[in-house]
Amino acid sequence: MEKLVITGGQKLNGSLQISGAKNAALPLMCASLLTAEPLTLCNLPRLADISTLSDLLNHMGVGFAVAGGASGARMGRRKTLDGSDIVTTTAPYDMVRKMRASIIVLGPLVARFGHARVSLPGGCAIGNRPIDLHLKALEAIGATIDLNEGYVEATAKDGLTGGHYVFPFASVGATENAMMAATLAKGTSILENVAREPEIIDLAKCLNAMGAKISGAGTSTLTIQGVDHLKGTTHDVMPDRVEAISYAVAAMITGGEILLEGAKVEDMASALKALTEAGGEISTEEAGVRVIGPDVIKPINLVTMPYPGFPTDMQAQLMAMLTLADGTSIIEETIFENRYMHVPELIRMGADITIKGNSATIKGVSTLKAAPVMATDLRASMSLAIAALAAEGTSEINRLYHLDRGYERMEEKLQAVGAQIERVPA
Ligand SMILES: CC(=O)N[C@H]1[C@@H](OP(=O)(O)OP(=O)(O)OC[C@H]2O[C@@H](n3ccc(=O)[nH]c3=O)[C@H](O)[C@@H]2O)O[C@H](CO)[C@@H](O)[C@@H]1O
Numbered sequence: 176m177e178k179l180v181i182t183g184g185q186k187l188n189g190s191l192q193i194s195g196a197k198n199a200a201l202p203l204m205c206a207s208l209l210t211a212e213p214l215t216l217c218n219l220p221r222l223a224d225i226s227t228l229s230d231l232l233n234h235m236g237v238g239f240a241v242a243g244g245a246s247g248a249r250m251g252r253r254k255t256l257d258g259s260d261i262v263t264t265t266a267p268y269d270m271v272r273k274m275r276a277s278i279i280v281l282g283p284l285v286a287r288f289g290h291a292r293v294s295l296p297g298g299c300a301i302g303n304r305p306i307d308l309h310l311k312a313l314e315a316i317g318a319t320i321d322l323n324e325g326y327v328e329a330t331a332k333d334g335l336t337g338g339h340y341v342f343p344f345a346s347v348g349a350t351e352n353a354m355m356a357a358t359l360a361k362g363t364s365i366l367e368n369v370a371r372e373p374e375i376i377d378l379a380k381c382l383n384a385m386g387a388k389i390s391g392a393g394t395s396t397l398t399i400q401g402v403d404h405l406k407g408t409t410h411d412v413m414p415d416r417v418e419a420i421s422y423a424v425a426a427m428i429t430g431g432e433i434l435l436e437g438a439k440v441e442d443m444a445s446a447l448k449a450l451t452e453a454g455g456e457i458s459t460e461e462a463g464v465r466v467i468g469p470d471v472i473k474p475i476n477l478v479t480m481p482y483p484g485f486p487t488d489m490q491a492q493l494m495a496m497l498t499l500a501d502g503t504s505i506i507e508e509t510i511f512e513n514r515y516m517h518v519p520e521l522i523r524m525g526a527d528i529t530i531k532g533n534s535a536t537i538k539g540v541s542t543l544k545a546a547p548v549m550a551t552d553l554r555a556s557m558s559l560a561i562a563a564l565a566a567e568g569t570s571e572i573n574r575l576y577h578l579d580r581g582y583e584r585m586e587e588k589l590q591a592v593g594a595q596i597e598r599v600p601a
């Protein structure tokens with residue numbers, strides 16, 4: 176077990192490289208199940224979630240060849256996934272329970288093999304997280320779904336037919352599952368009210384390069400003309416917009432200046448607008464996005480929404496920043512029912528936050544005080560690290576396995592911009 180030790184109060188200054196996006200990389204890796212030809216993914220982040228999914232795909236028979244340097248920053252960034260010899264279409268409980276995103280193997284498997292058996296992922300710390308929309312969308316395009324002994328069994332003996340489905344809510348994962356499955360259906364599928372996140376566009380780009388016929392990615396309607404088979408390709412994973420905003424917030428809260436190398440301003444418009452309203456200065460350069468923190472953080476109000484709204488994955492980080500604002504901010508979390516796990520810990524650091532239903536009222540305080548803290552999910556942990564960077568004194572952050580799911584070499588990147596942060600044995 177390890178912990179992070181962070182001494183607050185340093186203005187962060189300099190530049191850091193944004194990694195490939197976890198939430199784009201995971202579905203892209205599952206796309207390897209759709210083809211017997213090799214799929215090469217570049218700019219893969221080195222994260223616990225990527226290893227967890229690699230283990231699951233490997234269990235199914237996907238072969239991995241790793242390139243990109245034997246050590247250092249480029250190690251393991253380029254992987255070729257070979258799905259030519261799939262040995263099982265079952266994703267067992269022991270592997271799925273480690274990471275909910277494993278459910279995205281369901282669509283590709285039933286589309287290519289006519290059968291998939293995937294353990295139900297269950298809830299997680301941030302909410303109940305049902306998968307009903309994944310199942311309904313797959314049914315609409317021709318899969319038969321049964322639930323048995325904690326497993327979803329999807330079958331399409333003669334292949335998927337294609338079909339029409341209108342999502343009652345724009346689920347990211349369900350859109351990805353249905354979009355991947357529809358690429359190999361016999362007919363055309365029309366999926367309406369789909370998620371429009373940049374990660375969906377990245378996945379559609381890769382699938383189209385593999386020979387799929389998808390149009391409308393990034394809009395609320397996807398039209399997918401099924402094809403007989405997909406081929407291999409090489410694809411660059413998009414930069415991680417959640418990681419980029421997390422470091423942007425670190426610059427803001429310390430009144431520093433960070434160049435987020437490789438970040439794309441167009442993927443993060445709503446969050447950058449919020450940072451500007453809070454007093455930050457944002458500019459775009461060839462190398463990335465520059466964020467200059469203000470002397471005084473202004474209070475703002477935020478409501479989390481599906482893209483292009485303000486992302487739930489950035490809510491906890493901005494809340495940490497707003498604890499030090501000059502006034503009162505209100506945040507409303509509309510995507511997940513239990514995504515305020517960071518609040519009691521921020522309060523232990525001196526924040527003044529009140530929760531009522533899905534709404535949080537954050538009254539700015541003049542200082543945060545260091546404390547030993549821990550969180551039960553990924554972004555909540557990052558929120559605490561951000562607060563610790565601005566707090567008086569030395570904080571300890573425990574349960575680093577949450578952070579390691581989604582932040583690559585976080586302490587190295589923060590050290591490079593002047594943070595006093597160290598990973599030590601707990
Ligand atoms: C690996 C990945 O990309 N994870 C992201 C993905 O998660 P994920 O794909 O799980 O999120 P969804 O967009 O599906 O979930 C949004 C909401 O819809 C609900 N829902 C979802 C599916 C379903 O079948 N039934 C249902 O009710 C969920 O419980 C949640 O309340 O999008 C979320 C919302 O932007 C992000 O926070 C996660 O970081």
Ligand SMILES: C=C(OP(=O)(O)O)C(=O)O
Pocket residue numbers: 198275276488553554581
């Ligand atoms: C909630 C997240 O991920 P997941 O959907 O994999 O739990 C996240 O990345 O913030």
